[in-house]
Amino acid sequence: MSTLFRAVAALVAAMLFVFAPPSYAESALHNVRGFLPDLRFTLVGPGAKTFTQDDFKGKTVLMFFGYASCPDICPTTMAQLSQVMETLGEEAAKVRILFVSVDPHRDTPEILQAYVEAFDSHAIGLTGTEKQVADVARRYRVAYQIEKPSKDDPGNYEVAHSRGVYVFDGQGRARLLAADTESVEVLSEGVKRLLAQG
Structure with a gap:
């Protein structure tokens, strides 16, 4: 395993983890070509339709993992991505935001799609079974942990x-x-x- 590959793996596993204070995150766009896997998944989206990477061929994809009940990070990031889409103008038609939920218990396709569309019409909310979500998260070294809900309010928990x-x-x-x-x-x-490169 090359030093660069280990560096990228460490970046994904450590720098982007939610417990790290935002003020310590470096501001840089990292080139990961050849060091992270290609886009591949099988998840459920709007209308309970099964989506795979093939549905986004020819599109530049911005993929983000989160959940609809997220109190701060997810809405802030979605707002940022919607601003990116605005700056692209007509080129935005060539781009898709994929919001992958790590909370498949609460995030139904309908709830998730309504959530992402509140930010951008080009956004697609994707969820699935626990295994489907875990498989995609593992592929991109995304760590997540669902807190144990209380007996009094089983639908109230954080991720x-x-x-x-x-x-x-x-x-x-x-x-x-x-x-x-x-x-x-x-x-x-x-x-x-990326768009200019075709």
């Missing part, structure tokens, strides 16, 4: 999860990894470069 934005090009190749604290300007420039 700790990795944070970061994965960017895939139109061929589904992992190209960029950004901290959720990255600026809209830097993210936008990164996406524009």
